Amino acid sequence: MLWSAPHLPSRAMSPDTSPAIELRGASKTFRTPSGGLHTAVNGLDLTVGRGEFVAVVGPTGCGKSTTLTLVSGLEEPSEGEVLVAGEPVRGVGDKVGFVFQQDATFPWRTVLSNVMAGPRFRGVPKAEAKEKAREWLARVGLTAFEDRYPHQLSGGMRKRVALAATFVNDPEILLMDEPFSALDVQTRALMSDELLELWEGTRASVVFVTHDLEESIALADKVVVMTAGPATVKQVYDIDLPRPRKVESVRLESRFIEIYREIWESLGEEVRITRERGAAHVA
């Protein structure tokens, strides 16, 4: 590649064929408050194709979330490269949507105003933003709640607001950081189905971080297993379950259980390592 680089800008590689997301040897090191260095992600290579739904699973605290912040542009990699649509990431781009683990709805804005926030921040005129927001609120079934404030909604409803607020921006890339982990089991299954439905309408490329293997298999085309921190990719599994899927029923299929068993063998080992480290730390 060395010989072609000076003449060919990366864009010349036809942006349509380049993968949606590419991490090449990406590392991220943080300075801890006590002055030491903490490596969250180390030499990470990962490719997400266009329209692909990739789930990333790994033991708790292994650096999965950091991977997402690198792709989103909220953080820069200490080493290596992060490319979105073939171009290196510089700051927060307008192609990316991010659904956070914690509540990130603005508590002083009504539901409608929350969903309008994205388009308004991006300079869409008010009337148009409102129209778009109403459309997405209808899709997540919150039309009747548009005048409420977030604290008046249930956790599941707030998550729907967050989804609508993300999708209204038409993201090409959707990053999700354990978005449903704070919800109860039933709501979670429901939201997963809703997410699949919304996603099938947009065909964005998704990176879905979770520690729940069942969730990841039910949702994704590809499951990436991370090692115990610092995170690197351990193995990638293709999930050949047919779509459209229903989360509750797909997990009863024999193929699902087969895949689950196969991946768990790999993931379980990393979980054990993390747990032993934690125990050693406590002791």
Added chain:
Amino acid sequence: MSPDILSTPVVDTVKTPPDRAHSRARAARRRKIVVAVFRALLLVAVLGLWELLSRTKAIDPFNFSMPSKIWDQIYTWLTHGTALGSLGEQIWYTLYEALLGWVIGVAAGVVCGIALGRITFLADVLGPYIKVLNSIPRIVLAPIFVIWFGLGPASKVASAVVLVFFPVFFNAFQGAREVDRNLVANARILGASDRRVTLQVVIPSATSWIFTSLHVSFGFALIGAIVGEYIGATKGIGLLVAQSQGTFNAAGVYAAMVILAVVALVAEGLLTFAERRIFRWKPTGSDS
């Protein structure tokens, strides 16, 4: 039958609420009345004791005055005006100085607090100086302001400003620092520029911090105005206090205090009202 029996206690509370709810509401109302009565009794007792002790000369009526005289003084001021002009004018003068000082102090405090909260470089450079300024007992600046700005309202406004600025500043600063990082990250992902993040995320989330300081700081503004007037002025309640003191009129001093208390309470009420309107988005009750 057993499920019915089991559920009876539940049914009891759910299905027969009229009686219970009624009696509970009545008990609550009764309690309110009892509290109000005892409050009034306490006030009457204290004022009565004061009056009694003063009339029987157990305490020196010249120094301590008595409620009836204080009321007479207020009444005279109301009907015949004070030596400085009508009472309303004095109140308005003090209120005007306090309000102006408060508004300027709050505006400056909020702007500086948010700016330093958002721009770490500024905070690092100015931090020590602000600490030094804050450690000066600022009320001693009031005489200096009278020298600088004269006997008019400007000197009182200035002392109100320096008293108001710091509490508001520190709260705005803290509020800007403690903004939920997730909200900021979310706003940036959604496409907000730095300016938008400041205006639409940092300031709204700092408002509850700022409002806490507004309550305290209006009291400070009044203190600044009064002390300024007390030191040297042509009009105002502070001057009324100074003059009453000069003529050994203890009732006058107390009467001015009563008037000030009423003014402060009314202002506090208005502020609480505004706060309720602004914070409609907040959950009521324990969380707020």
